Amino acid sequence: MFTKKLNPLWIAGALVVLLIIWLASGEVLQAPDKAPEATEPPPASLNRVQVREFRARTHQPDLALQGQVEAWQQVEIIARVGGEVMNLPVEQGSLVEQGKVLVKLDAEDRQARVEQLKADLELVEAQVEASEKLRARDLNSQIEQLGAVAERARVRAELEAARLALRNTRPKAPFDGIFDRRFVDEGDYAQAGQRLLRFVDISRLRVSAQVSQQDVHKLEVGYPATITLLDNSQLKGQLTYVAAVADPETRSYYVEIEATNPERRRIAGGSAAIQIQLGEVQAHHIAPSLLSLDGDGRTVVRYVDENQQVKEQPVELISATRKGAWVSGLPERINLITQGAGFVEPGQEVEVVMAGEE
Incomplete structure (x- = not known):
């Protein structure tokens, strides 16, 4: 074969010659003498948020x-003295004026007792008068005069008690109102302390x-x-x-x-x-979705300040309905973040898109 006749040394020499010719005809790669000039990275784009201006308004909250x-008034008429229920002159459920008799209890001998004590009082009054005259002439002792005065005081007290007991057999309406319910019927015997009516x-x-x-x-x-x-x-x-x-x-x-x-x-x-x-307050009416909780559990809103930075402000929730929430604790005007608040953090600069005024 032809290849067998070639001398290996010739082949090697030819390859060396071709390599030298190729290197001579191309550009020689060299490391640069100076480092390339530094270039600033392109600025990162700011997060965009939508902001709306809210103004304080007069609000009257309620609780x-x-x-x-x-x-308004409710009393139970109690029997102050015992006695048979003789009459209920007012129908249950009736409108009654103050002072009208509601129940009539048997007076028994209470009227006679009053008459007797009235007569006794007349007697002791005469005795006291006579004692005073005798005392002025030194015809009786001071002890006798004081005894007559004490007897008069005793009879007066008994007469007043007897009159009260007699009045208590006729309980009256303490004010204008309704005879709401009776607890006794005619013929019942009411014990002292027993409920008669409401x-x-x-x-x-x-x-x-x-x-x-x-x-x-x-x-x-x-x-x-x-x-x-x-x-x-x-x-x-x-x-x-x-x-x-x-x-x-x-x-x-x-x-x-x-x-x-x-x-x-x-x-x-x-x-x-x-x-x-409640009393009128200055407050902001906002969507409940604008409220959130901070790390301390306070109710806050997020807004953008004049430097286009995100801020958080605690607020007090006054009231909330499906139409919105009333909050206090904000300045009269404020630019609240209405969209994108969840993608930014306080202190972060943002790109602001105004959405109008509320």
Whole structure:
């Protein structure tokens, strides 16, 4: 073969010659004498957030409570003396004026006792008068005169007690109201201390409730209130009392609201929803979704300051509905983050897109 006739030395020499020619015809790669100039990396893009300006407005919040409706006055007439029930001159459920007799008990011998003591009093009055005249002439002793005066005082006391016992056989209405319920019937014998009837005034109502210690500082006597009954009808009232000390068991404060009931509707004893209108405040109305909790569990909102930096501000939640939340603790005007607040952190600079004013 032809390849077998070639000398290996010639082949090697030819390859060396070709390598020299290739190197001579190309560019020789050399390391640069100086380092390349440093170039700044392109600036990172800022997170974009949507911001809306919110302004403070006058807001009148209310405090919602659950309460109990009670009669303005309610008393149980008790038998002060024993006796047979002779007559019930007023029908159960009737409207009664103050001073009207409600029950007539058997007076027994009480009237006769009064007449006897009246006669005794006339006698001792004459004895005291005669004793004073004799004493002036030194015809009796001072002890005899003092005895006559003491006897007069004793008879007067007995007469007053007898008159009271006689009056107690005719219990009267203590105020204008309703003979709500009787506990005896004609012919019954009432013992002293026994219940005779219940008497109530429902022309006004007392609505009582308990207020938490977190909310009691918001209340002032005189605040208007609305009472909503189970049939959704409403009464207007006014806060008349706030307890000074909390209930030791519930740590809540007892409050009373007075409401008028001119139609004397039968609603005492039932439950009701109460809304007490509190004092006016300057507050912001925002979407509940803008509220969040910080690491300490405080309710906060996020906003952007004049340097386009994200900030957090604690707020107090005044009230919240499906339409929005009222909060306090913010300046009169503030640019709250409405979109993108979850992707930024306080202190971070952001790109702001204004969404309008609220």
